Every structure is written in structure tokens, then in C-alpha cells.
Amino acid sequence: MTSFLQQAFNGLVGGSFYALLALGLAVIFGMLRVVNFAHGAIYTLGAFGAVVLANTSGLGFWWALLLVPIVLAALGVVVERLLVHRLMALDPLYNFLLTFGIALVCQDLLRARYGSHSLEYEGAPFTGSLDLGLFTFPTYQVFVLAASLVLCLAVWLLLTRTRIGTVVRAATERPELTRAFGIDTGRWVTPVFGFGVGLAGLAGVLAAPMRAVNPGMGGDLIITVFAVVVIGGLGSITGAVAAGFTIGMLQALGNLYVPVLSQTSVYLLMAVVLLVRPAGLFGTEEQA
Numbered sequence: 001m002t003s004f005l006q007q008a009f010n011g012l013v014g015g016s017f018y019a020l021l022a023l024g025l026a027v028i029f030g031m032l033r034v035v036n037f038a039h040g041a042i043y044t045l046g047a048f049g050a051v052v053l054a055n056t057s058g059l060g061f062w063w064a065l066l067l068v069p070i071v072l073a074a075l076g077v078v079v080e081r082l083l084v085h086r087l088m089a090l091d092p093l094y095n096f097l098l099t100f101g102i103a104l105v106c107q108d109l110l111r112a113r114y115g116s117h118s119l120e121y122e123g124a125p126f127t128g129s130l131d132l133g134l135f136t137f138p139t140y141q142v143f144v145l146a147a148s149l150v151l152c153l154a155v156w157l158l159l160t161r162t163r164i165g166t167v168v169r170a171a172t173e174r175p176e177l178t179r180a181f182g183i184d185t186g187r188w189v190t191p192v193f194g195f196g197v198g199l200a201g202l203a204g205v206l207a208a209p210m211r212a213v214n215p216g217m218g219g220d221l222i223i224t225v226f227a228v229v230v231i232g233g234l235g236s237i238t239g240a241v242a243a244g245f246t247i248g249m250l251q252a253l254g255n256l257y258v259p260v261l262s263q264t265s266v267y268l269l270m271a272v273v274l275l276v277r278p279a280g281l282f283g284t285e286e287q288a
Helices: 002-032 039-057 061-082 092-114 139-161 163-173 175-180 186-207 217-232 237-257 264-276
Strands: 129-131 136-138
Touching (some): 002 039, 002 186, 002 217, 002 237, 039 061, 039 092, 039 186, 039 217, 092 217, 136 139, 139 163, 139 186, 163 186, 217 237, 217 264, 237 264
16 A cells, blocks of 8 residues: 555656646647647756756756746747747648757757766755655655646636636637637737746756756657647646646556556557547547
8 A cells, every 4th residue: 555655646746747748738739739849858958957057056946946947938939939930831740840850959969068978966955755644755756746736726727817818728729719709819829839838947947856867858758748748638738737647647556566568558548548539638629
């Protein structure tokens, strides 16, 4: 029972990264209809940004948590304006290839500057373990889970309880219908893209103290995140978060009971979901 609970908690922690990354991907795809393959590279840049600030500039974790997502969100705005926006009228494959190329460039630049080996984060904000009753768990990982839940809740409240959020959510989930009501969805495209990129950067900062920070860390993660988004429903905010935590749990429990299937189980679940609901668990028929 204890091992089950520990693995379940591990799954929730891992799922928190899937949820944050999938949330950003879902918002970007819903608004722009762009499959942002560079999302994993932004996650990697976030982790490297945290390491560089901590190890060379002397700025602690909290400064990185504030500054790195803002800088990467600004970078996302520039990329959207200069590159992504110019290809919007063309086949979506062009923007997919563009973001794939950006991911490769970022990865190679990081490898040229820092090498292929992993960097160690110095000065994690929390040390030791926290007694959760039936088992103990690293304090920082408890913080990561709590922070991701708060962030997902905050984004959900922003999108469901404010006028701006209502417009963005409507344009994300039903863009054609939103435009039919006379709402200019184009003005929201750039800030939404930057917001989604910022979420990926924030996930990278959270990952830095507990994951191996290397140029390939985002590439190892992004395929699973795409599966998460497809399972939850392309463009669905709720689906991205729910599927993220579910997949994290599935992988962790798979490692405990059926290790050989722990990774492939994600794609098996995706195949089953697409056969039953082509739009994903929370997707709409239009997205199907």
C-alpha cells in the first residue's frame, strides 16, 4: 500500500509537468491552430535559464521563477510576430516545420555552449523530506505538485471568470463561431502564443532542481506531451490538465506493476481514446 501511494504521488508530480506543458500547447493550438513543436525546446530553455541564473549570476530560484517565464514569453511574442504570423495563411504543415526547426536550432545552440552533459542545479529552494503520514516525500517535489495545481487553477479561473478569459477560451475552443459573433480573435493571437510559451518556460524552471538539465531534455518529453494533448482533446484546456495528471499516474503505476509497458501505455491509451472519441476526451466534434 505504501509503495502504491508513493508511486501515485510520483505520478502526480510527473503529471504536473505534463499538465503545464499540455496547457500551453492546448491554448496555442486552440487559438492559432499551430502545433508548436518548439514547446519542448522552450521547456529546456526554462531549465537552462534557471541553472544559469543560479550558478553564474547568483540569483536564486524565486528570481528565476519570476524572470525566466517573462523573458521566454517575450521571446515567444517576437517569434510569433516575425515568423509564425507570416505563415498563418499557408498550410499548417509550414508552421509545424518552422517550430520543429526552431527546436533543433535551440537544442544545437545549447549543446554548442554547454555540451551534451547534464548541468547540476545549485541551491534548490527546499531540502529534506516532508512527512505525509503513510510515507515521506521530498519537500521540493511536494512544492512542485502544489505549485502546478495552483497554476492550473489560476489559469482556469482566468479563462472562466474574467471577460478576457471568456473571449480567449471561446476563441480557443470555437474560433469560427467566435469570429462569427464579430469578435476580433486576431488581436489575442500574439499574447496567447506568448502566454503558452511562458507556461513551458515556467515548467522548465520548476524542473531544473529535480531533473537532469541537458539540451535533449525537452525532446525526450515533447512526444509524450503531444499524446497528452491528443488524449485530452486538441484545444481543450480542461482536457490538457486532466490528461496530464492521468498520464503521469499511469506511467508511475506502470513502472511499479508492468515496467515493460510503462512508456508504451501512453500511446496505447491514445489509440483507444481516438478509436472511441476521435476528438479526445474533452474535445469537440469540430476538433475531431
